[in-house]
Amino acid sequence: MKLQDTLDLHIKSAVKALFKSELETVEFQATRKEFAGDITVVVFPMLRVIKGNPLVIGEQIGQYLKDNVDLVKGFNIVKGFLNIEIDDSYYVNFFKHIKDYETYGFSDLMDDKAVMVEYSSPNTNKPLHLGHVRNVLLGYSVAEILKASGKKVYKTQIINDRGIHICKSMLAWQRYGNEETPISTGLKGDKLVGNYYVKFDKAYKEEISDLIAQGKTEEEAKKTAPILLEAQDMLRKWEAGDADVVALWKKMNGWVYEGFEQTYKAIGVDFDKYYYESQTYLLGKEFIVEGLKTDVFYRKEDGSVWCDLTDDGLDEKIVLRSDGTAVYMTQDIGTAIQRIKDYPDVGGMVYTVGNEQDYHFKVLFLILKKLGFDWAKNLYHLSYGMVDLPSGKMKSREGTVVDADDLIQEMARTAEEISKELGKLDEYSEAEKKALYKTIGLGALKYYILKVDPKKRILFDPKESIDFQGNTGPFIQYTYARIQSILRKAEGTDAEISNIILHEKEKQLLKQLEVFPDVIQNAAEQHSPALIANYIYDLAKDFNSFYQNVSILGADKYEDKYFRVALSKTVGQTIRNGFEILGIDVPERM
Structure with missing residues (x-):
């Protein structure tokens, strides 16, 4: 059982024993760094069922937990917040029971219903540009996050070829x-x-x-x-x-x-299925006819067909022109239904499309619900903001867009310039350098875009993204490569993990590792790669702090050395797992 779930049960028992009251929920949050403790209970919400001073209530609950729960080592009260300190043995035991660190954080298939994720969806009159890059990176990573959370996923796109x-x-x-x-x-x-x-x-x-x-x-x-x-x-x-x-x-x-x-x-990035507008633009017509029979749609005097959504807070939407030709909405209705026909196990869809189409998807999802499709309640518009450059907005017609291929090459060149300035790759062959520049450059691009909440607009600065310090892809890649260097030097280290007294930096790493599965689930629920990206950054920061403050290979005790090497290995693999979800490669040396 997870720490939070275990504490939840014990705190409810404490409230029942101390105050003869039933607590429905317990509110937890991370303990602020300036206070001692590993997890914090917010006392204020308890005042709805317990009368009294929150400081006194927190003190009583904390003492009860310390006296009756082995994993609680100590506590302190700050205003209405109960900071709980967890015994080292809990985290050591958690670490010992990670069954397969290579897939750590990933869930087995938990749902027989699949999710279809649509992304890219380009026009065939121009190459992919920076805006498409954000689209495909978001769509691909959300698909991988959903997979990691235990969903079966199909990746698709519709190509606007007419x-x-x-x-x-x-x-x-x-x-x-x-x-x-x-x-x-x-x-x-x-x-x-x-x-x-x-x-x-x-x-x-x-x-x-x-x-x-x-x-x-x-x-x-x-x-x-x-x-x-x-x-x-x-x-x-x-x-x-x-x-x-x-x-x-x-x-x-x-x-x-x-x-x-x-x-x-x-x-x-890749796809499981391609759809083409030239093949789908007439698909929705038969469903419009069915909807007319059930009064989902109505026909105007000029022969055009509409859906009245005013009772739902929207407007009236045309779905067939007066000459009987389809509009985009007709096509999207038909395409959604066709996808379910092609993949009967799909129970929901994610559409990765810019925020200028927010209203369109509200209308589409509502019409599909009115047509009686149960899966329509599981449709999600992964809406995202534009990507701007320091030089301003891109325009396809004028040829001022940033071409995706040119951008990838530019990122590799920028990685080369910065790496040469830092002298990091002097011992590499030219072929090794070229491959690494691409890994660093592409990793920098992907991370810079994915670390931002999808709904926010991005000002993309290539040089800033390749900084080897701060919240960047190269900083995390360098941390991973540092860990691999430690593991190569420690090859053959083997011992039983027992009687470990944790350094505060080791404990912090274990606390971070423990929440990784929850981060994946939260990212899947929120369709947000940014949660994964920023978690991995925090993990990398914590590892570097551990590396600078704790001797790994030079530990006084052999058992401590083994534990620290094993901990480093698990951190490295978790970075790799997180970056794999985001579609970012990690170098073994750097």
Whole structure:
């Protein structure tokens, strides 16, 4: 039984024995560092059932625990807070009973219902950029956290491969491309197609300027620019199944898919299932018809179909246009239902999408509930804020986005510059250095993004993220490598862990290790990789404090040496486990 659960039972018994009262809940919190103790009980909430001075009540409960509970070594009262000191034997016993430190913190499968996590979901008119990087890192790590918490997980994305955006790139390639391909140019396919999206926008703006000069208003010019009208005509031809347009669409999208795969591999994320908007945009229509029969939807005089959500505090939402064509909401309704058909064991879904779509997902989830789908109550929008750069906001049309591939390379270069300045890798071969720069750079990028609560906006600074001190990925990676160095020097150390008198730094590490499984569960419930990231940082900080204050390999007693080596090994593995959940590699040497 966990420490908090054990104390909960004993405190309720104490209240019953001392005050003849039944306590429903006990409120715990971490003991503040300036006070002695390992866990704190908040006395104030008890005043609802116990009358008296909180200082006196806390004193009586503390004394009862000390007299009757072996694991309670001592206590002190600070205002209405009861700080409890736990006997060393409890933490040593906890450590001895870690069964498999290589999977420590991870839960076995606890639920027969799976969770589907959607992330990335790019458009096929441009390469992945920094905003997509936050998306895929969040989605992938949340999927891994859910797995670690005991859930079966499917990772998916829906690729936005249809619409005017891809037609713009296609038309620009027809006009200006001279049949060039990724092979002929040496460019990744997504970059090549993205270049033509930028070229379209440049030509479009030039035509608008010409039309304004001829006397048209800006609004008229934007609507009547010949290149835009031609792109709209291309979209109509695609929807009608024009053979030439469809062939070009398949060819250019194929280039983009290959480029995406290279980027996903470089970032270190994967998917179990791909969905394509071109295949799903009509999926929801049959469910709209069913919803009309059950009055979930209603038809207006012009033939359009709507859902009235005003009683739920939202507005009216169109789900079919008057000409019978689908809107995005129709597609998303159908896609969600199709996913359950494809994976019948899915009991809920997580959508990793930026916070500009908050309202859309409120409407989607509510409509699915009204359609009677039980799993709709387990839908979650993993809403996240934008990523900004010191230079300002990114714009795809103007070609000012930070390309994901370029960013990964830049991070490795920055890691190289900083490592050379610090002289940390002088004994490495060039191949070892190159691999390590990538590990450090990518780890820095991932950690910098994932340590922030998903809902918050991020100002991303590459150099700040690769600092080897402070709350950064490289600091934690360096701590892990330091532990591996200790373990290599201590090879063959073996003894029984018994009669250990803990140094305060050892006890602090054990306290941190004990809560790791709870941190994973909390991160899964809150869909927050930041909880894992900041826990691992705190663990690394505590280890470095332990390392600086306690002799590990030079311990006076052999039993202490063995214990400290074993403790170091478990801390290292826990760092590795936590970083694995976040998709971050750790180097054996650094």
